[in-house]
Amino acid sequence: MIKTDYRIRNFRWDDLDAIVEVWNAAAQSVGSILHYTPSQLRMFLEMPDAFPETDVWIVEDDGRIIGYAADEFDPEMGQGWGECAVHPDYQNRGIGARLLDITDSRIIERTRTEAKPDMPLYTLRVASPGDDYTIKLLSDNGYREIRTFYTMQIDLRQPVEVPRLPEGIQLRPFDRERDAHAVHEAHQESFQDHWNHKFDTYEEWEPLTLNHPDGDTSMWLIAWKGNEIAGLAINRTHDSDHPDEAWVSVLGVRRAWRKHGLGLALLKQSFALFQQRGYRTAALGVDGSSLTNAVALYERAGMQIQQQRVVYRKMLRGSESDIQE
Numbered sequence: 001m002i003k004t005d006y007r008i009r010n011f012r013w014d015d016l017d018a019i020v021e022v023w024n025a026a027a028q029s030v031g032s033i034l035h036y037t038p039s040q041l042r043m044f045l046e047m048p049d050a051f052p053e054t055d056v057w058i059v060e061d062d063g064r065i066i067g068y069a070a071d072e073f074d075p076e077m078g079q080g081w082g083e084c085a086v087h088p089d090y091q092n093r094g095i096g097a098r099l100l101d102i103t104d105s106r107i108i109e110r111t112r113t114e115a116k117p118d119m120p121l122y123t124l125r126v127a128s129p130g131d132d133y134t135i136k137l138l139s140d141n142g143y144r145e146i147r148t149f150y151t152m153q154i155d156l157r158q159p160v161e162v163p164r165l166p167e168g169i170q171l172r173p174f175d176r177e178r179d180a181h182a183v184h185e186a187h188q189e190s191f192q193d194h195w196n197h198k199f200d201t202y203e204e205w206e207p208l209t210l211n212h213p214d215g216d217t218s219m220w221l222i223a224w225k226g227n228e229i230a231g232l233a234i235n236r237t238h239d240s241d242h243p244d245e246a247w248v249s250v251l252g253v254r255r256a257w258r259k260h261g262l263g264l265a266l267l268k269q270s271f272a273l274f275q276q277r278g279y280r281t282a283a284l285g286v287d288g289s290s291l292t293n294a295v296a297l298y299e300r301a302g303m304q305i306q307q308q309r310v311v312y313r314k315m316l317r318g319s320e321s322d323i324q325e
Helices: 013-029 038-045 095-114 132-140 176-190 202-210 262-276 294-300
Strands: 007-010 056-061 064-074 079-086 121-127 144-155 170-172 221-225 228-239 242-253 281-287 304-317
Touching (some): 013 079, 064 095, 079 095, 144 294, 228 262, 242 262, 262 294, 281 294
Parallel strands (some): 079 121, 242 281
Antiparallel strands (some): 056 064, 064 079, 121 304, 144 281, 170 221, 228 242
């Protein structure tokens, strides 16, 4: 007989390592290459708009953590977000459905007190294309596929041909005291055309970008035209579990400097830097429907699609046509 009386409780900070183990095992079971490290999960849970003690849930079986779920709600965007993971040893026992219900219900509860009147409200979730169970669960509960994101990768063991920077553009080493606020502003502006972009304040941006646990600002490439930032590549090690892979966390060009080859030059300059530092591969994440045609740019640079992730949305109030994409 399959056990069904599992304990569901709220998060404690000493759960971090076990949550990461469950999340990574669940991802691996459906062929996903994505994973967490404890430092990355801690970073997200310590964000100012995260409330882990009330919005993160743990499933236990005789003291062993076997499931995890989290939810968030952004009242400015009217957007909820939910995530669930169940260890492969315990999948297909109804645990995932229970966690989906708990987190969706919590998001709805928050909309009642935090959402602006009459604005459209919705929740987003993500699944891997091969995760048939999760995809069916989302579809059965009112979620609809709306977007595909890719992880793209390049093998750095081959020579990289680096194009020249556009005329008048110079790279300068990043100086935190002098440049941090200017880089933050350039990052936000360069991504304002991206789907679902939310303007992050400096206080929100700093822990996720400047203080990222795998960050190294000496890998940042900031392209200047005089006293203005034209574009930027914010690079780091992928994570502590992949020390041989560099990660292009942000590649952005401000509107006034687009269509001049700056994005490709920054990407190739990043690859050359990674090679000098001994990285064997480089990767990044990209919206498959990017308005700036980023996928084609990365393919021209020699990158290939390695992994897909599909975004699903469920409307809580209003209709799809009410959302400003």
